[in-house]
Amino acid sequence: MKVSELGEFGLIGILADIVGRGKERGVAPAEKLLTGIGDDAAVWQGENYLQLATTDSLVEGVHFDPGTVSWEEIGYKAIAVNLSDIAAMGGTPEYCLVSLALPGETDVDDVKQLYYGMSGIADQFGTAIAGGNVSSAREVMITVTIFGILKGSSALTRSGARVGDKIAITGYTGLSAAWVKMMKTVLPLDMESAALLRQAHLKPVPRIEEGRNLLKYGVKAAIDISDGLIADLTHICEASKVGAVLHEDLVPVHPVLETYFPDDRYQLVFTGGEDYELLFTAPDDIMKDVERNVSCPVHPVGEITGEVDEHVIIIDGKGSRVRFRKSGWAHF
Amino acid sequence: MKVSELGEFGLIGILADIVGRGKERGVAPAEKLLTGIGDDAAVWQGENYLQLATTDSLVEGVHFDPGTVSWEEIGYKAIAVNLSDIAAMGGTPEYCLVSLALPGETDVDDVKQLYYGMSGIADQFGTAIAGGNVSSAREVMITVTIFGILKGSSALTRSGARVGDKIAITGYTGLSAAWVKMMKTVLPLDMESAALLRQAHLKPVPRIEEGRNLLKYGVKAAIDISDGLIADLTHICEASKVGAVLHEDLVPVHPVLETYFPDDRYQLVFTGGEDYELLFTAPDDIMKDVERNVSCPVHPVGEITGEVDEHVIIIDGKGSRVRFRKSGWAHF
Numbered sequence: 001m002k003v004s005e006l007g008e009f010g011l012i013g014i015l016a017d018i019v020g021r022g023k024e025r026g027v028a029p030a031e032k033l034l035t036g037i038g039d040d041a042a043v044w045q046g047e048n049y050l051q052l053a054t055t056d057s058l059v060e061g062v063h064f065d066p067g068t069v070s071w072e073e074i075g076y077k078a079i080a081v082n083l084s085d086i087a088a089m090g091g092t093p094e095y096c097l098v099s100l101a102l103p104g105e106t107d108v109d110d111v112k113q114l115y116y117g118m119s120g121i122a123d124q125f126g127t128a129i130a131g132g133n134v135s136s137a138r139e140v141m142i143t144v145t146i147f148g149i150l151k152g153s154s155a156l157t158r159s160g161a162r163v164g165d166k167i168a169i170t171g172y173t174g175l176s177a178a179w180v181k182m183m184k185t186v187l188p189l190d191m192e193s194a195a196l197l198r199q200a201h202l203k204p205v206p207r208i209e210e211g212r213n214l215l216k217y218g219v220k221a222a223i224d225i226s227d228g229l230i231a232d233l234t235h236i237c238e239a240s241k242v243g244a245v246l247h248e249d250l251v252p253v254h255p256v257l258e259t260y261f262p263d264d265r266y267q268l269v270f271t272g273g274e275d276y277e278l279l280f281t282a283p284d285d286i287m288k289d290v291e292r293n294v295s296c297p298v299h300p301v302g303e304i305t306g307e308v309d310e311h312v313i314i315i316d317g318k319g320s321r322v323r324f325r326k327s328g329w330a331h332f
Numbered sequence: 333m334k335v336s337e338l339g340e341f342g343l344i345g346i347l348a349d350i351v352g353r354g355k356e357r358g359v360a361p362a363e364k365l366l367t368g369i370g371d372d373a374a375v376w377q378g379e380n381y382l383q384l385a386t387t388d389s390l391v392e393g394v395h396f397d398p399g400t401v402s403w404e405e406i407g408y409k410a411i412a413v414n415l416s417d418i419a420a421m422g423g424t425p426e427y428c429l430v431s432l433a434l435p436g437e438t439d440v441d442d443v444k445q446l447y448y449g450m451s452g453i454a455d456q457f458g459t460a461i462a463g464g465n466v467s468s469a470r471e472v473m474i475t476v477t478i479f480g481i482l483k484g485s486s487a488l489t490r491s492g493a494r495v496g497d498k499i500a501i502t503g504y505t506g507l508s509a510a511w512v513k514m515m516k517t518v519l520p521l522d523m524e525s526a527a528l529l530r531q532a533h534l535k536p537v538p539r540i541e542e543g544r545n546l547l548k549y550g551v552k553a554a555i556d557i558s559d560g561l562i563a564d565l566t567h568i569c570e571a572s573k574v575g576a577v578l579h580e581d582l583v584p585v586h587p588v589l590e591t592y593f594p595d596d597r598y599q600l601v602f603t604g605g606e607d608y609e610l611l612f613t614a615p616d617d618i619m620k621d622v623e624r625n626v627s628c629p630v631h632p633v634g635e636i637t638g639e640v641d642e643h644v645i646i647i648d649g650k651g652s653r654v655r656f657r658k659s660g661w662a663h664f
Binding site for chain 2: 001002003004006008011012014015018019022025026027028029030033036037039041042044046047048049051053054055056057059061062063094095097098099101102103104105106107108109111112115116118119122123126127128129130131132133134135136137138139141143145147332
């Protein structure tokens, strides 16, 4: 069977089975591993704190096209998507390694711009780029690994959702995918709206402070929205063995989507992906605390229910079920 | 300027300048960073121990050709080359992340074999594969990051060599490059010799225990031989601001090289690369302790001298200087 037939998440399941159960095989560090493959970051018990580590790659032609974005933006995003995984665990990023593969004919100035982009956001989030590696390759690939800490007894995880929890998201979804759509269809947006979409796609702000605050107010379950709202809520449902209902009339639609994407706005909001907002669940009282105290817009969007076959159900304002063509962004 | 004109090490210098001095820019973790870009692994002060982190990629068509090696061997080597970087610092590996990029048409069974190879060596060295990431790409690239610890006050570094130190290596060099040469020229080796070269190239054994012992007996400077004996000794000389003399008649030549590569044996031994043996320097008394106590062959090969323009000089048995065409394996 080909990887494309099995799909990204099927493949990850198989690989997790192969490397899992290290504890049973006598691998000492596996005994301190609290969260392995299948969450936003790995978590292990350090001497005093929890230790977090995550890795993610940007691949030329898959995640970016150097013809339409600047190298500085690519560098920013390569770090941002990894910081977002640390945010989704409620952690604090500390150190970063960069493995860079690129063709020999790449311009040195482009690589410098790439590193200015990485260095800028690393500084902004108090993260030191501590090392890395350079290889030649036919296509550019930037793999970033971030190492963080969490001063508490447990991280936010995908498996922490409970029946009766409210579901909420920070900020808006769909804006990043709208930029991709805009670039494909050459939609005539006003300058300000176009800049907002470009910012959402290329300069997402990792919700580090928000993630830490969610943990502080008692939230247990979170994920960052990289694959799309439905797809990432499905990841939470699978890991927590629960179902979920999303209310179409609660899910926030940004005014730019209302104006320029009237037919696709819900498609974008529910399935767009690469938003790097946090999706989280918590009992009602905790959710109220979060809404009052977190520094960005928090939008309630649904509830966790008992386990259902499809995991995530979407209901419109009249109580009818809504279906979308595609549940989110996935490799292969 | 193109990256290929600047070269791998020139590029790393420029990138280190861009991300360096994080401490001056107020990045808190940078204050605990003891070794940043430019050594085998990054080192920072953890709560109780030193923390080590390293990353390295294997790229299809650059580091391996799936037509001539098995996926299990590729998986083994992807982990081994990173473990070797931890060994070169004197550390103990603990956790590993794998970022895998591959075309959708890759066979799932091949990916499983890749992970069996990774899981096998990770188990062998007590390292837990804690997470990772899967992306689509046109060519296969495996990026591994390993986190380790070091229970001591300082790591082995490239900058620890001092004038008067003896230089030694563990095991033999040139065998890995001899395998590459054998595959290109279809040399008719006996089965046992061919298997030994294949093992050296595809199943190098990271010198984890030896690295820890070097540190224990007081060695300060080490590097793993990935670029070649001369090239890696040059890295030590540059970082330590010293020079070095290698004695051609001291450097060990494996019998298989004597037999099958009589004309190229010294070329292979001095410039081959991908040996993953440890090259280290220490005062004479420490070196004698190491030779008595380390569990693998330790070969003295030269001395550290005052700084010289060319860094590394090779002298034959008659005291004449020897030169080699190429100082080692480098990207671009």
